[in-house]
Amino acid sequence: MKINVKNIGRVAEADVEIDGIAVVAGENGTGKSTVGKALYAAFNSMSDSENKIDCMRRYSVERALRKAYIGGPFGSTPRHRRSAGRISDFIDRVFSGKYTRDELIDEIKDYYGKEISREIESDFTNGVAGVADQIIEIMDISDDEAFRAIATNRFRSEFNGQINSVFDDESGRVELQIKGSSTLFSIAGDEVTEVCDRRTLRFRAHYLDDPFLIDSLAGPYGSAFRSRTLLGHQEELRQDLIRSTIRNDDKESSLFDEIAMERHLNVLMEKVVSLCPGHFEKSGSRDHLIYLEGGFVRGLEPGNLSAGLKTFAIMKVLLKSGALEAGGTIILDEPEIHLHPAWQLAFAEIIVLLQKELGMHVLMSTHSPYFLNAIEVYSKKYGIDGLCSYYLAETCADGRSRLTDITRSTEVAYEKLAAPFDILEREECGLE
Known part of the structure; x- marks a missing residue:
């Protein structure tokens, strides 16, 4: 998998190859997250x-159809509600045949x-006739036009409506190449204006950047987030967590999924369970979940988990539910945030095992030298270092961000990320 990003946000250009794990290292404000958002929007x-x-x-x-009779003063009678029940059959007929306007009017009357x-x-x-005209207009919208609308909504949701370059009015592009097939999204005026060689993907990418989304498992679902404005990937992850915990709470229906998962992901799950030994369980009502560990007299509200533990809890929920699929794609934006250096190493090992055991495509950003080094070390330990690529995001003199492939020279990233330690060391020497 490869992605090319040009004139999107503050990124002038970026080429990233994601055969296994792609790591984008860099300081804050260098466009690391932009690549992940572009990948998520294009992929999904x-x-x-x-x-x-x-x-x-x-x-x-x-x-x-409904607006014509349910929206009117006569739409609440039993007769009209019975008619509404036949709507699916009617739509099937409309979709299956080409009608002239007069024929469609007769079908609607019937x-x-x-x-x-x-x-x-x-x-x-x-x-x-007005209803028929509306339906004809809907049916005349091409699949390509509809897809451009879907893509525009995706990109706008990820970039808060501001997709194109913040430096000029030039058009942008996002090109995603998967197994030799390339799809190009042309973007101008913060809108997807053209899509070349669009295709349908079976998988859906997952994007993790906010451990506090686990708080949404408190009941009633979503109540803790009603005052928050979530980006598209955050809302989808929130829904994934809710669906996954509901399904896992149904012990019998998820039994075979868990057996299959444990057979193939023994090492990975052992690591996750050692760091997050508890589980979520229904409490009192269907829409209220609590976190339980051995020795707990009563469960913890999800919002009361430590920020670091929330990161591991999200990964555990997604793994146990099967939401993270073999061959799938996951985007991790600075996952080291809220993690002690020891937990950074542990989480890095989990990411490497995700790639090894599930063959996932992983795009992650980091500003932590600990985390970067951990990915390098564990990828060698588990024999997937040949599937890892490394990039450095930097702000150039013109203010734009560019990504450089440093796979064969990662020491450049360490010099950048460790610079604050050098500054502190000089400060300390000056005090002596």
């Missing part, structure tokens, strides 16, 4: 995209029935 735009387009189109047709059709003619603008 293509994830299950054909089905997304079909669902969007069906929903729009359904909304046009669907509504004579009495409802008369009410629509008197109460809805342009009557049944």
Whole structure:
């Protein structure tokens, strides 16, 4: 897997290869997160995209049909509610055949029935013909146009609406290459204007950058986050955590998944369990979960876990639920935050094992020399160092960020990341 990013945010250009683990090291404000957000937006735009387009189109047709009679003063009667139950069959017919405008009007009248059709003619603008025109307009939207809308929403959600370069008005691009096939997203005016060679992906990327999302498992679900504005990947991770813990709470339905997972991921899960020995369990009601460990008299609210433990708890939940799939993609933005150096080493080993045991594509950013060194050491220990690549993000004289491949010279990154220690050492010498 490769990604090329050009004129996005503060990044002038970046080429990153993600065969196994790709590490982007650098100081704060050098565009490390930009590459991860671009990868997530591009990848998840293509994830299950054909089905997304079909669902969007069906929903729009359904909304046009419902608005005509449910939205009106007559929409609450039992007769109209029975008619609404047949909506799926009608949409199937619309999708399966090409209708002229007159034929579609006749189909809609047949669907509504004579009495409802008369009410629509008197109460809805342009009557049944107006409904037909809306449906024709929806059906005329091409899959390519719909996909551009999906991609634009994805990128805007990740970049808070500000996708293009902050330095000029030049168009940007994100190119994602997977198994020899390349998809190019052209972006201008903070909008995806063109997509070349779009494709549908089976997997969905996961993006971890906020351990406090585990707080959303407190009940009722999501109550702790209603006042927060979450980026797209954060909201999706929150939903993943909620779904995963609900499924894992159903012991019988998840039994076979857990057996299969434990067979293949013994070493990995042993590491995770040693650091996060507890589990989440339902308390009182279906929408309230607590964290329990051996020796606890009562469970901990998720929000009361230490910030470091939350990082491991998220990984454990995603692994046990099967959300992290073999061959999948995960993006980790400065995962060392809130972790003691000893836990940084432990988490780095877990990331390496994720790649080794599941063959995952991992893109991660870091500003920690401990963490960078740990990835190098553990990748050699587990024999995947040939699948690791390293990049240094730097701010150039013009203020723009660029990424340099330092796979064969990682000492450059250590010099950058360890510079504060040198400064402190000189300060200390000056005090003597």
